[in-house]
Amino acid sequence: xxxxxxxxxxxxxxxxxxxxxxxxxxxxxxxxxxxxxxxxxxxxxxxxxxxxxxxxxxxxxxxxxxxxxxxxxxxxxxxxxxxxxxxxxxxxxxxxxxxxxxxxxxxxxxxxxxxxxxxxxxxxxxxxxxxxxx
Amino acid sequence: xxxxxxxxxxxxxxxxxxxxxxxxxxxxxxxxxxxxxxxxxxxxxxxxxxxxxxxxxxxxxxxxxxxxxxxxxxxxxxxxxxxxxxxxxxxxxxxxxxxxxxxxxxxxxxxxxxxxxxxxxxxxxxxxxxxxxxxxxxxxxxxxxx
Numbered sequence: 549x550x551x552x553x554x555x556x557x558x559x560x561x562x563x564x565x566x567x568x569x570x571x572x573x574x575x576x577x578x579x580x581x582x583x584x585x586x587x588x589x590x591x592x593x594x595x596x597x598x599x600x601x602x603x604x605x606x607x608x609x610x611x612x613x614x615x616x617x618x619x620x621x622x623x624x625x626x627x628x629x630x631x632x633x634x635x636x637x638x639x640x641x642x643x644x645x646x647x648x649x650x651x652x653x654x655x656x657x658x659x660x661x662x663x664x665x666x667x668x669x670x671x672x673x674x675x676x677x678x679x680x681x682x
Numbered sequence: 683x684x685x686x687x688x689x690x691x692x693x694x695x696x697x698x699x700x701x702x703x704x705x706x707x708x709x710x711x712x713x714x715x716x717x718x719x720x721x722x723x724x725x726x727x728x729x730x731x732x733x734x735x736x737x738x739x740x741x742x743x744x745x746x747x748x749x750x751x752x753x754x755x756x757x758x759x760x761x762x763x764x765x766x767x768x769x770x771x772x773x774x775x776x777x778x779x780x781x782x783x784x785x786x787x788x789x790x791x792x793x794x795x796x797x798x799x800x801x802x803x804x805x806x807x808x809x810x811x812x813x814x815x816x817x818x819x820x821x822x823x824x825x826x827x828x
Contacts, residue, residue, distance in 0.1 A: 571744065571762075572711065576787060580814070581750075591787060595711075596704025603696050616689050620696065 550676060553669040554608045557621060560666055561605030567647045568598035578645030582635055600624070608673075618673035625670065629663040632656050711787060723810040724780065726819055732780060732807070738773050741813075742783045742794040749826040753782065753816055756824075761790040766801035778805040785814035 568575045576594040580587050604624070607617035632644055636656045644659045724732065733739070739756040741748045748758040759768065761783075773779060779798060783790040795806045809816075817823050 569707070571790075572707070572787075576784065578747075591708050592704055595707040596700045599703040599707070600696060600700035603700060607696070613689065613692050616692050619688060620693055 553672045554614055554618070557618070557666060557669045557673065558605045558608035561601045561608065561621065564647050565598040565601035565605060568594070568601070568645065571645075572598075575645045582631060582640075584631060584634075615674055615677055618670045622667050622670035622674075625663045625667050629660055629667070632660050632663070636660070711789075722807050724807050726809075726811055726815050729780065729782075729809040729811075732778070735778070737778045737780055739809075740779055740781045740794065740798075742781050742790040743788075743813075747784070751813065751817070751823040751825050753813060754822055754824045756782070759794065761794045761797075764794060764797055766798070769801075769803075773803070775802045775804060777803075778807065779803055780807045780809050782809040782812045782816075785812045786810055788812055 572594060575598070576590050579585065579590040579594050585593060601624075604617050604621050607613045608621070628644070628646070640656075644656065646659055646662075733755075739753055740759045741752045741756045742759065742761045743752075744760045744762060745758055748756075748760070752758070757772075781791040781795050781798070783794075791808050791810070791812065795808050798806050813823070
C-alpha cells in the first residue's frame with residue numbers, strides 16, 4: 549500500500565516530463581505567457597524542467613532516494629502552484645502546459661487542485677517512508 | 683525527516699543534470715529549427731500581405747493552446763490529432779495553406795506542413811514566427827473563452 553503514492557507521483561512526473569518534451573515549443577510559449585521570467589530564458593527553462601520531472605519520476609520508483617525526490621517534488625509543486633495562483637489572481641486565462649496539451653482539465657483551477665493532490669502524495673511519502681528506506 | 687537528513691548532494695546532482703540535459707535539448711532543437719530556413723517560410727510582412735488573398739491559415743498547436751489565443755481567422759488542426767479527412771470539402775488541394783504554431787522554435791507547423799503535403803496539398807507555406815511574432819507585433823489575438 550505504501551508503494552502506491554510514490555508510484556502515482558512518479559507516474560505524474562514522468563507523464564508531465566515526457567509530454568512537455570514532446571510538445572516543447574508549446575511549453576516554451578506557456579512559460580512566456582506567464583510573463584515571470586525573461587523571454588530569453590523560457591526555452592532553457594522549458595527544456596530543463598521536463599528533465600528534472602523525469603529524473604524525479606525515476607527516483608520515486610526506487611526507495612533509495614525517494615524521500616529526497618518527494619521533498620524536491622513538493623518544492624517544485626509549491627512553486628508551480630504559486631505561479632498558477634498568481635496568474636489566477638491576475639485574471640489570466642492560461643493553460644499551464646503542465647502535461648503538454650495532453651491532459652488539460654479544469655484550467656488553472658483544475659491544475660491547482662491537481663498540484664495539491666500531488667503535494668499530499670509527497671507529504672505521505674515523507675511521513676510514511678517505506679521501512680527499508682528508514 | 684528534517685532538512686539535515688536530506689542528501690543535498692543528490693538534489694544538486696539532479697538539478698545540474700536537468701540543466702545540462704535541458705541545455706543539450708535546447709541546443710539540438712534550435713539547430714534543428716534553423717535547418718528549416720531553406721523551406722518556404724514567411725516573414726510577418728509576407729504573411730500579412732498574403733492574408734489579403736484567398737488563403738487558409740491553420741494553427742498546428744493543440745486545441746487548448748488554440749482556444750487560449752490564435753490568429754484571427756485561423757482554423758485549428760492540431761498536429762497530434764491530424765486527420766486530412768477534416769479538410770475535405772473545406773480546403774481544395776490547389777488552395778494556398780499557411781501553417782503556424784507557437785514561435786520560431788516550434789516544429790509542429792513544419793511537421794504539419796509535411797503531412798499536408800503528403801495528403802496532396804500543393805501550396806503550403808509556413809509562418810515561422812508563429813503566434814508569438816504575431817502578438818508581439820501588437821496584432822489582434824482571438825480567444826475562445828468557455
